Amino acid sequence: xxxxxxxxxxxxxxxLWAVLMWVLVGVSDQxxxxxxxxxxxxxxxxxxxxxxxxxxxxxEGVRKPVILMGRLDNDLGSYDGVxxxxxxxxxxxxxxxxxxxxxxxxxxxxxxxxxxxLLDPVLSEDEQLTLAQRLWEDVEVGYxxxxxxxxxxxxxxxxxxxxxxxxxxxxxxVVYPQTITYVYADREITVLDSASDFFDGKECxxxxxxxxxxxxxxxxxxxxxxxxxxxxxEAEEKAERLLAWxxxxxxxxxxxxxxxxxxPIGQGAVxxxxxxxxxxxxxxxxxxxTAAATLxxxxxxxxxxxxxxxxxxxxxxxxxxxxxxxxxxxxxxxRTHAEALREDIAPAKREQYLDIVLDESDRMAQLVSRLLExxxxxxxxxxxxxxxxxxxxxREVWAPLKLQLEQKEITLVLxxxxxxxxxxxxxxxxxxxxxxxxxxxxxxxxxxxxxxxxQTGGFAFLRVYNDGPAIPEEDLPRLFEPFYRGDKxxxxxxxxxxxxxxxxxxxxxxxxxxxxxxxxxxxxxxxxSLPLRGKTI
Numbered sequence: 053x054x055x056x057x058x059x060x061x062x063x064x065x066x067x068l069w070a071v072l073m074w075v076l077v078g079v080s081d082q083x084x085x086x087x088x089x090x091x092x093x094x095x096x097x098x099x100x101x102x103x104x105x106x107x108x109x110x111x112e113g114v115r116k117p118v119i120l121m122g123r124l125d126n127d128l129g130s131y132d133g134v135x136x137x138x139x140x141x142x143x144x145x146x147x148x149x150x151x152x153x154x155x156x157x158x159x160x161x162x163x164x165x166x167x168x169x170l171l172d173p174v175l176s177e178d179e180q181l182t183l184a185q186r187l188w189e190d191v192e193v194g195y196x197x198x199x200x201x202x203x204x205x206x207x208x209x210x211x212x213x214x215x216x217x218x219x220x221x222x223x224x225x226v227v228y229p230q231t232i233t234y235v236y237a238d239r240e241i242t243v244l245d246s247a248s249d250f251f252d253g254k255e256c257x258x259x260x261x262x263x264x265x266x267x268x269x270x271x272x273x274x275x276x277x278x279x280x281x282x283x284x285x286e287a288e289e290k291a292e293r294l295l296a297w298x299x300x301x302x303x304x305x306x307x308x309x310x311x312x313x314x315x316p317i318g319q320g321a322v323x324x325x326x327x328x329x330x331x332x333x334x335x336x337x338x339x340x341x342t343a344a345a346t347l348x349x350x351x352x353x354x355x356x357x358x359x360x361x362x363x364x365x366x367x368x369x370x371x372x373x374x375x376x377x378x379x380x381x382x383x384x385x386x387r388t389h390a391e392a393l394r395e396d397i398a399p400a401k402r403e404q405y406l407d408i409v410l411d412e413s414d415r416m417a418q419l420v421s422r423l424l425e426x427x428x429x430x431x432x433x434x435x436x437x438x439x440x441x442x443x444x445x446x447r448e449v450w451a452p453l454k455l456q457l458e459q460k461e462i463t464l465v466l467x468x469x470x471x472x473x474x475x476x477x478x479x480x481x482x483x484x485x486x487x488x489x490x491x492x493x494x495x496x497x498x499x500x501x502x503x504x505x506x507q508t509g510g511f512a513f514l515r516v517y518n519d520g521p522a523i524p525e526e527d528l529p530r531l532f533e534p535f536y537r538g539d540k541x542x543x544x545x546x547x548x549x550x551x552x553x554x555x556x557x558x559x560x561x562x563x564x565x566x567x568x569x570x571x572x573x574x575x576x577x578x579x580x581s582l583p584l585r586g587k588t589i
Contacts, residue, residue: 073339088327092325125267135325140321152284164263165265181270219256313325440480469505473584473585475582483556491578503516513579522575
């Protein structure tokens with residue numbers, strides 16, 4: 053049965069969690085779209101400004117495309133995405149494009165990155181992945197500074213240098229590297245060694261550089277190079293589709309797709325831009341902690357709800373069992389004496405039996421009345437708020453009990469501060485009466501009952517002390533439960549229904565207060581606290 057209830061509550065909370073995550077994913081996706089769109093808009097603007105600046109500058113015409121290429125970074129790398137650019141002149145001829153992998157270098161003693169490595173023509177897909185993996189795992193591989201780059205004045209020269217062998221285009225200051233090797237005083241590190249047939253039949257030259265910077269668009273923040281390669285290929289495909297729709301000339305109709313744009317720039321040139329990123333990956337990176345925390349919370353709430361349901365069912369079962377037990381005894385007595393009355397018995401005994409029947413009937417009526425009262429209280433109490441003089445109410449409750457106090461030779465001591473609270477007078481009177489009845493029932497003959505009313509902070513505290521034996525500690529927290537009797541020796545002959553303190557707790561709780569019981573040196577003490585909510589005297 054326990055597992056059946058868990059199987060009922062857990063799917064419900066998991067469904068609620070799934071709906072919440074669906075909403076969060078939608079909101080996060082819209083936020084990612086906005087952020088990526090803003091980054092690409094800024095990248096397009098930067099690309100346009102770079103083009104205009106370079107073409108207006110004094111560099112040789114053959115070097116301008118290479119310089120522009122060197123400024124094209126992967127602006128979405130931190131988002132595990134790829135940004136891709138191509139530039140076309142007014143005749144529709146390609147000027148330059150983004151590179152999957154590239155490098156910049158400076159000759160010894162210059163301290164300037166003015167040479168460029170073109171890696172895409174000489175690296176296979178596997179070699180691109182190998183280089184990206186190496187750059188991803190060791191960031192220092194992407195940066196090299198030798199001893200003679202003009203930036204280490206005063207440092208001893210230890211022979212640090214980068215040797216690059218490949219096809220050299222001196223006019224454009226471009227190298228198509230076949231090998232790139234970092235040389236140190238005690239070791240050499242081969243960063244790249246291409247097996248491309250690009251070099252077949254071509255003359256290769258070795259150049260020494262002192263500054264080197266290698267980059268790859270396949271190095272994202274968290275995504276593996278293989279996934280970044282798929283992003284790159286998607287961006288290229290988007291650019292190709294855009295080119296297939298229209299000619300890349302400024303005098304033709306320009307079509308803009310969702311992830312690819314044609315942007316006319318100065319001198320009749322056109323910039324094609326495209327991008328690709330994994331929205332789900334970004335959302336997962338952003339929401340995984342939230343998802344895990346909320347999932348654990350949903351499971352915990354399901355288990356807690358199941359626990360509360362089981363506890364409520366158990367309490368209801370105990371309550372029903374206790375009520376049946378309380379009714380069983382008077383019913384048995386009624387039946388026994390009713391059967392006896394059918395016999396020919398002495399008139400005096402008949403009167404005695406009738407008295408017992410009436411007493412048990414009254415007891416049952418009182419128990420049923422108390423059960424109905426407790427049920428009404430548990431279903432919710434509508435309080436009729438008014439200003440209640442607590443001290444006067446307590447005196448009025450104890451005044452009619454003077455005869456019972458005298459019969460049991462009990463001394464009553466009232467120590468009452470004059471306090472008024474906002475509450476339901478009739479309900480509060482019932483609670484005080486139940487406390488008084490409980491104290492009278494269990495106070496030993498010849499002892500005393502002391503009632504105190506004090507104010508502490510914003511609460512009124514009513515304490516009822518009665519001399520007598522201490523209540524077992526394990527019973528104290530349960531005394532305000534229905535039908536609970538801490539002292540099992542206190543049987544039904546004490547005259548109680550076992551519901552008085554439970555009713556007290558419901559009434560006090562409806563007023564925003566609390567109940568407790570404790571053992572003091574003289575005997576038990578029952579305490580209730582009520583918020584004053586206003587006037588005090």
